[in-house]
Amino acid sequence: MHTLFVAPTRNGVGLSSTALGLARALERQGLRVAFLKPIAQTHETATDDSVHFARTLAHLQPPTPIALAHAEEQLSQGAEEDLMEEVVALSRQAAGGPGGADVLIAEGLALNERNTYAGALNASLARNLEADVVLVSSLAGVTAGALADELEIAAQNYRRSDGSGLAGYVLNFAPLGLDFGGLLAELRVRSRVLSGGELPLLGVIAQSPALSAPRTLDVARHLGAEILNEGEAAQRRVTSTVVTARTVPKMADAGLFASGALVVTPGDREDVVMAAALSHLSGVPLAGLLYTSGSSPEPSIERLCRAALTSSLPVLRVETNSFHTASALSRLDPRVPHDDLERMERTLDFIADRLDTVPLRSRLKTPQAEGDRRMPPSAFRYELIQRARAANKRIVLPEGDEPRTVRAAIRCVEKGIARPVLLANPERVRQVAEGQGLTVPEGLEVVDPESVRRQYVEPMVDLRKHKGLTAPQAEGELEDTVVLGTMMLALDEVDGLVSGAVHTTANTVRPALQLIKTAPGSSLVSSIFFMLMPEQVLVYGDAAINPNPNAEELADIAIQSADSARAFGIPPRVAMLSYSTGESGEGADVEKVKEATRLVRERRPDLPVDGPLQYDAASVLSVGRQKAPNSPVAGRATVFIFPDLNTGNTTYKAVQRSAGVVAVGPMLQGLRKPVNDLSRGALVDDIVYTIALTAIQATQVGSGA
Structure with a gap:
């Protein structure tokens, strides 16, 4: 399904009627159209104009928009990410799932003096809905120069980093007798985005006194x-x-x-x-x-x-x-009243008759190839939570009385993300929760290690008898709640384990390697981070486990990471990173990456992979075209494989902290059962998402995926 986001360039451009007119024009082309107004336009309790007319005239069933007051509260509290997850959920509802609409028309917020945030919010909505943008402007009271500047600025706001994202523009309220040819020529002279054909004209809608008559x-x-x-x-x-x-x-x-x-x-x-x-x-x-x-x-x-x-x-x-x-x-309010269906019906036909959908037709009728898709961060988070809820897995948290972990566990129970098990003294957990103004919900399971530790001694001795482990030694090791939680996982009492808020990576991974072992076909354990960039989610590996992998190990990490990316809805395009691109560099480090790339191609010919690539050649389309013009990956990579831990860990933390990017993970790969490590600087949201990742991994392990 394709999404078109209809956005205004300024106030009073006829946004709603254009959005619905576009829906009608596309329906005439035989496309199945769905409609969405993500966020309500006003604080009024009445149904939004466009939603009302979509339901009554267009025979569409758009969901009720998110209340404007709620959206403003989320924005004021810095919770735009949560707001975007709600928008993604609405878009899924509007589109009707697989076999539903061919195209979703999403209408942005009209711009006015009060909602100064609307321009930036519209750009974020378009980005998170993976939408191409149709700009709507007006010829009323504007010069050609001002209009060209307006369209140029709007195009910059909505253009993606790879240059895509613009579907066209519509001009409303054209004066009668307009010299359209002269206007268009002047616009093209003044605007690069118009002269280059990047923003095609979809229609000029003339003023119509009859249609504006109340x-x-x-x-x-x-x-x-x-x-x-x-x-x-x-x-x-x-x-x-x-x-x-x-x-x-x-x-x-x-x-x-x-x-x-x-x-x-x-x-x-x-x-x-x-x-x-x-x-x-x-x-x-x-x-x-x-x-x-x-x-x-x-x-x-x-x-x-x-x-x-x-x-x-x-x-x-x-x-x-x-x-x-x-x-x-x-x-008098120029908006069409909700009970004036006849006027709006004529308006929509008038607009649909004058829209040229040819520039959109090839874009909309061509199914989007999986390899060309981007996974926006809000869609990733939404899918993550939905799939974790469906999995309904039991996840043990050995750091059971750590404040962030307690808060995350409570949130998981309240949102139905998983069934967390806190390993800690129940009274201590209650005190930690109350200290944060929280109450431990009934559904949150708390297991006191002191009361259960001895029952795991014998099973642990049995698992490690080949290493000569004795009962006293096992009892001593089980004093560590990470070891205790790992034993619960080894015995299938829980489905996954998340630790690391206060423990080191070694503390989390060592018991897993000893008691859980690697999965069949895996020669090593590696890790990835899901990097929630502004436009899409990228995968970084390995940034937490393997210090200096050789070519064979690097190839394994790349294959594991690509499979993990695909399992979470991210089309894998694998970049094997180095300090040089192609044949431009020499040395042992470059040769290692070249050999690893060759091995990945040999073992997995289905994977788009290239290397060595510098980071900018892998991630920036213009640089990729210049440095590696024939590469299937350059400029479009989604999976970034670092040559060593030093590079990977430094890069992920630099991006995370300097760019304000959420890093979900590390997620461990290659274990027989899911064990995941946290950064000791993890936020509550990081822990929640890692729990969700672990729950989904448990489902994949159980299904043999």
Whole structure:
């Protein structure tokens, strides 16, 4: 499925009608279309305009948007990542899963004076929805130069680092008689993104007075008018307003009593009232007659005009004078009311008729190849949590009274991510939780090591008897809760283990190697980090376990890492990293990477792999094209294999801390059962995600994946 994100370049560009008009135009091409408004436009409790019309006119079933107040609260608390996970969940719901929509139209937030954050939020939404962007702008009140700058700036905001991400642009409210050819030529001269064809024009939508005309009923609601005679107020539309100041003959000569005219007059202007009545009776479909200043005609005049004033002609009255009434009319909300389905139906057809979907057709009808996909961080986190919930695995946490671990375990229970088992004194866990303002939930299992330790002595002796382990030695080693937890895993009492918040990597890995052993076909244990970059999730390996792997080991690490990436939804494109690219460098370190690359290709011809590659050649498309133009990986790598632990660990920490990137892991690979190590600087979220990773790994181990 492809996603198109419809985004405004400024306020008042006709965003919602364009988004729905685009959906209609694509449906006419035989595509199955879904619609999403990720975040509500206002704090109103009423359904968003676009969602309402999508449901009532387009026969789509978009989910209810995230409340704007909730979104603003998340942003104010620095929880944009959590907000994006909610958006991804909504997009999955809107699209309908496998076999659902061909294309999802997502409408961004309209820009206004209040939501100054909306531009940056729209860019984040587009990025996390893996969407190509359709920019919507307006030709009303703007010069060609200003419009070119506007589109250029917007394109920069939405363009991905590899240059992709832009689907086209739409121009609304084109003045009648516009010299379109001249305008387009000037725009191309002033804008590189337009002159280069990167942002194709999808349509120019002309102004249409008929489509912007409100019903007389809408005017009455806006003014809070008293309806003296409803007539056809729900059908007649106001295309002009006649505020009486001239004599009736002058008004008649000027043709002001015309179809669609709303006549605004004090009730004591009997000449105007009678003229309006005569116009109506002669067949002119006036929009209505509006009395100002709380007035009415004399009874004798009302009797004389009764045939008109009690017929289909709407008659209204307001308390304000004519001047203030006219001012209020100028502020009438241009949005289409929810019950004016006829106007919106005509608007959507009008827009769909004028959109050119040819530039989109090849993009949307071509299935996206797995190797070309990116996994945005929010989608990764969402899928991670959903799959962990479905796994419902029991994960032991040996550092059971460590404050971050306790908080993470509570969160996992509350969100149903896993069934954590804390190894610690229950009273101590309660104290740690209360010290953080938390309560230990009933579903959180706490096992006191003192009460269970002895039952693992004999099984441990049996597992290590070939090493001469004695019962006293086993009992001594079981004083270490990591060893105790590993024994629980070895005996299948739990499905996985997570440790490392206070223990070293060696403390976590050594018992696993002794008691769990490596998986069949694995010659070593390695690790990866999932690096949640702004645009996509990358895999770094090995950055935690193997100090200086040889070529054979490096090839094993690459294959393990590629398989792990694919298992978590990341299309593997493997870059074997070095300080040189291709044949540009020499030396033992470069030769090791060359040999490892050859071995990966030999063992796994299905994997896109290349090396040696420098990091920039692997990750930046323009650099990759320059340094390795024929590479299947350069500039597009998703799995980065470092030549040694020194390079890998330094790089992951530099990226994590300097760029503010979340690093999930390390996730260990190659063990018979899942054991995962934490960084001692791990945050609560890091622990939660590592627990989720472990739960999913346990499912893969159980299924033989």
